[in-house]
Amino acid sequence: MFARISARLRPMIRVETLVLVVVAWMLAVFNGGWWSAVGAGRDWSSPQNWLFLLACFAALTLLHFAVIVAVSNRWIVRPLLTLLVVLAAATAYFVHTFNVILDPTMMENVLRTDKNEVADLLNFELFAWIIGWSALPVAFIWLVRLQPVPLLRAFFIRLGTVIAALVLGVLAIVPISRDISSFMRNQREARYLITPANYLWGLALNTFHNSRDADAPREPVGRDARLLPAAGTGPPHVLVLVIGETARAENFSLLGYSRETNPELAQAGVTVFSAVKSCGTSTEVSVPCMFSPYGRANYDEHRIRRSETLLDVLVRAGYRVHWIDNQSGCKGVCKGPGVEFEKIDPRSDAGLCSDGECFDEIMARRLQAELPDVHGNTVFVLHMMGNHGPAYFRRYPPAYRKFTPDCATAELRDCSREEVVNAYDNAILYTDHVLASLVKILGEQSTRLDSAMLYVSDHGESLGEKGLYLHGIPYAIAPEQQTHVPMIVWLSKTLTDSGDVNAQCVNAKANEPLSHDNLFHSVLGLMDVSTSAYRADRDLFAGCRGPTDRSLVQSGNH
Numbered sequence: 299m300f301a302r303i304s305a306r307l308r309p310m311i312r313v314e315t316l317v318l319v320v321v322a323w324m325l326a327v328f329n330g331g332w333w334s335a336v337g338a339g340r341d342w343s344s345p346q347n348w349l350f351l352l353a354c355f356a357a358l359t360l361l362h363f364a365v366i367v368a369v370s371n372r373w374i375v376r377p378l379l380t381l382l383v384v385l386a387a388a389t390a391y392f393v394h395t396f397n398v399i400l401d402p403t404m405m406e407n408v409l410r411t412d413k414n415e416v417a418d419l420l421n422f423e424l425f426a427w428i429i430g431w432s433a434l435p436v437a438f439i440w441l442v443r444l445q446p447v448p449l450l451r452a453f454f455i456r457l458g459t460v461i462a463a464l465v466l467g468v469l470a471i472v473p474i475s476r477d478i479s480s481f482m483r484n485q486r487e488a489r490y491l492i493t494p495a496n497y498l499w500g501l502a503l504n505t506f507h508n509s510r511d512a513d514a515p516r517e518p519v520g521r522d523a524r525l526l527p528a529a530g531t532g533p534p535h536v537l538v539l540v541i542g543e544t545a546r547a548e549n550f551s552l553l554g555y556s557r558e559t560n561p562e563l564a565q566a567g568v569t570v571f572s573a574v575k576s577c578g579t580s581t582e583v584s585v586p587c588m589f590s591p592y593g594r595a596n597y598d599e600h601r602i603r604r605s606e607t608l609l610d611v612l613v614r615a616g617y618r619v620h621w622i623d624n625q626s627g628c629k630g631v632c633k634g635p636g637v638e639f640e641k642i643d644p645r646s647d648a649g650l651c652s653d654g655e656c657f658d659e660i661m662a663r664r665l666q667a668e669l670p671d672v673h674g675n676t677v678f679v680l681h682m683m684g685n686h687g688p689a690y691f692r693r694y695p696p697a698y699r700k701f702t703p704d705c706a707t708a709e710l711r712d713c714s715r716e717e718v719v720n721a722y723d724n725a726i727l728y729t730d731h732v733l734a735s736l737v738k739i740l741g742e743q744s745t746r747l748d749s750a751m752l753y754v755s756d757h758g759e760s761l762g763e764k765g766l767y768l769h770g771i772p773y774a775i776a777p778e779q780q781t782h783v784p785m786i787v788w789l790s791k792t793l794t795d796s797g798d799v800n801a802q803c804v805n806a807k808a809n810e811p812l813s814h815d816n817l818f819h820s821v822l823g824l825m826d827v828s829t830s831a832y833r834a835d836r837d838l839f840a841g842c843r844g845p846t847d848r849s850l851v852q853s854g855n856h
């Protein structure tokens with residue numbers, strides 16, 4: 299269609315010029331977060347600061363240009379630049395709207411979200427934003443004519459350009475090097491605001507990691523696991539381990555929140571732990587971490603991902619392990635042999651499911667259906683949808699719409715902060731109901747089964763504090779709201795009456811500082827599994843068990 303537009307309106311330019319213009323546009327327009335971070339607190343009447351900004355812009359433009367022009371040619375440059383511009387516009391939208399920082403971990407979250415979660419994030423505002431900010435550069439990209447250059451000559455021009463851009467880019471940094479390096483030291487995470495470098499780097503790193511991790515054999519964990527003989531007698535052990543989603547401690551009335559968000563659990567006879575830190579600020583980090591023996595204390599993402607998990611140890615000790623997922627999968631922790639994985643089928647219950655998603659009560663229904671057939675030691679892992687945002691309003695049925703007005707859109711900017719918090723609290727209220735239902739179901743079978751429920755959220759959430767929303771802020775600078783999570787334990791009467799676990803003793807630990815690092819060892823302890831991978835000092839039930847306690851501690855020390 300551009301052919302009909304007069305050639306006079308379609309300037310003939312080189313590939314290099316096209317790339318330079320578009321890159322300069324991206325750096326100038328899609329980097330609001332970066333420019334306001336780097337410009338914060340500067341005196342704009344001083345020319346030195348303008349010089350700094352200019353040198354910074356020149357350096358970033360030239361370095362981006364060098365990378366992109368190196369992989370461009372006349373045939374792919376238009377689609378390539380179009381893609382880069384559209385993705386940069388989308389990135390700028392999320393940085394602007396949610397204050398997110400697109401580091402490689404956040405990029406991993408983006409790449410691994412399932413299609414329902416993505417659907418929550420796609421909205422009219424996002425599309426309008428992308429079209430609004432991309433229309434001009436995209437029109438330019440497709441309107442200009444590209445100067446044909448013989449192949450060999452084009453190659454040498456390209457090579458010379460890349461070298462020149464790199465040299466000039468580095469030269470531009472020299473006069474501002476002290477300023478920029480002290481800024482980067484103080485705000486290490488700000489570099490992930492630079493678009494499109496942030497998402498290109500995240501994509502490259504994740505692709506590399508995935509290809510490296512894909513078929514590496516997993517490092518063994520607790521190969522010597524066995525059930526303590528003392529535990530072999532008596533009724534079967536059943537643990538319901540509930541992995542919560544995006545629930546922060548601050549909004550649990552059981553932990554002091556002024557609103558009544560836990561009316562049912564308050565009556566359920568549970569122990570609530572008040573000082574629990576998550577391993578990460580995203581599902582992708584926290585879930586693998588909490589099922590590993592290494593945890594945050596010895597955090598090594600690569601090692602965690604390629605090691606066996608708590609579930610493998612339980613299977614080896616003779617437990618049946620059944621993961622029931624109402625979310626985006628088990629993040630690699632359930633891939634061992636013998637671990638059953640079940641994704642909730644949204645067609646299975648029209649009353650609780652719609653649009654391919656189910657309310658978390660579906661997990662209680664599944665447990666109720668499974669439990670009569672349980673005759674041996676079993677661990678159920680229930681992975682909740684919880685408070686997954688930003689569409690909090692889709693996490694609870696109308697009966698739990700207690701706090702109103704509640705934000706009824708995933709476009710949080712269209713709601714007041716109060717409406718966002720209301721929707722979030724309704725989702726907590728519903729989680730309270732789901733957890734209390736699980737306790738009730740286990741309680742009904744407690745003459746037959748030694749059962750327990752352990753709930754812990756994967757990470758917290760920001761709800762407008764310091765202007766932040768959602769989660770995923772790099773751990774080192776994450777606000778408490780994203781890392782302080784609720785953890786709840788319920789022990790059946792058979793378990794406590796038999797002297798297996800002393801409930802008062804567990805209760806007395808409610809305010810101890812704990813973290814996701816305690817989960818691996820506490821589950822093994824509670825389930826009477828002996829292995830060299832077990833550490834008593836991280837077992838929250840250590841010292842609170844009956845006859846099995848001493849043998850466990852001994853086995854953990856060799």
Ligand SMILES: [Zn+2]
Nearest residue numbers: 544580581756
């Ligand atoms: Zn999560």
